Amino acid sequence: MNKTYKARIEKAKKEIEDTEFILIGGGAGLSAAAGITYGGKRFTDNFSAFIKKYGLTDMYSSGFYPYKTQEERWAYWAKHIYVNRFEPGPTILYKDLYQLVKDRTYFVITTNVDSQFEKSGFPVDKIFEVQGNYGYLQCAQGCHDKLYYNESLVREMIKKTVDCQIPSELVPICPVCGGNMDPNLRINQYFVQDEKWYKQNKLYNEFLKQSEGKRNVYIELGVGFNTPGIIRYPFEQMTYHNEKATLIRLNKENSTGMKENADKTVTFNEDIKEVVSEILR
Structure with a gap:
């Protein structure tokens, strides 16, 4: 969507307010934007x-x-x-994200390994740390x-x-x-997926099943192409296959997505911290 910054903020706000389910996908760019560079x-x-x-x-x-x-x-x-x-303690950006979704039906999948979601208030049973x-x-x-x-x-x-x-x-x-x-x-084939990992994986898949075909907002934050098969590509595919879905992508460097989803995507290549703060305001 080629809209002004203010229009995109208002669009993102409305989609989040009106949706039934929110799935957050956090990548390395999210923690970098939070100050963990x-x-x-x-x-x-x-x-x-x-x-x-x-x-x-x-x-x-x-x-x-x-x-x-x-x-x-x-x-x-x-x-x-x-x-x-x-x-690091809980960062402002992650705390703002929690305020944005805390009263909604949501789940978090992240490739980050720094526990910022948990530190910032997200319940453990709503976070899947894949990596x-x-x-x-x-x-x-x-x-x-x-x-x-x-x-x-x-x-x-x-x-x-x-x-x-x-x-x-x-x-x-x-x-x-x-x-x-x-x-x-997850640096090689010996990565250990313990009992908690499998439990969170199950909770994530249950959330996907519960929200399938319903009104969804996928919020993708700072996800690049290092491990696109975990968050980026699935979010694009779920958006494509669900006519009621909206993808909100916050990414300064890798903001371009599937052209087929262009009308269902709200893209921000501005500073992630600023955008989340504006949406929350």
Whole structure:
């Protein structure tokens, strides 16, 4: 829809007010808009020693750096997990999103792993974190499906990091196979989907079934093309197949969608935080 910013805001407001169901899809651009950025000053302020030692350039690529030892690897990852999962409180953007939908019938599917939805008031039974959560560890080989909450260990690792290394006794070891541990992130075929993951997946699919063919608003926030099959493409397909559906896309860089949905899509390539605030107002 090629409309003015004000007209698009009013259209989005009306669709949200009139709908029966709201499905929120949160991608990396949402947390970045909330202030949880992986580069720039936030990166250099928190990782100066690692930048100097390894030449790291941002938090995303740093997660794939070939650290020579587990002591070095976990010194980095402890800091990464802390600054993205445990240090930030609920952000204004996520709290505004909660205010926008809290009294409605809604569900959240997200590829973000920072728990911002939960921190900002969204009930756990309305959030499906498809790609994992920084707050948990898993066996690196996925030898069993239990996850381990890591906050106290992460804080201890940071406290005892010296020259970008943690003490060997703090390196996490799988209690079942004795192998290495990983953050619970979908980075390979060994990603652990525990009992909670399957429960949330079931709740998500029940929501889709309940809302099928009814008046729906799909709110897509900061979703790019890294994992489009999780949120972006399904939201487009559900919009296309439901004549009563509207897709509201907030995305500064990847705002173009299916031309077949053009008349059912309200697109914003402006700042996500500003747009949500305006819709809520």
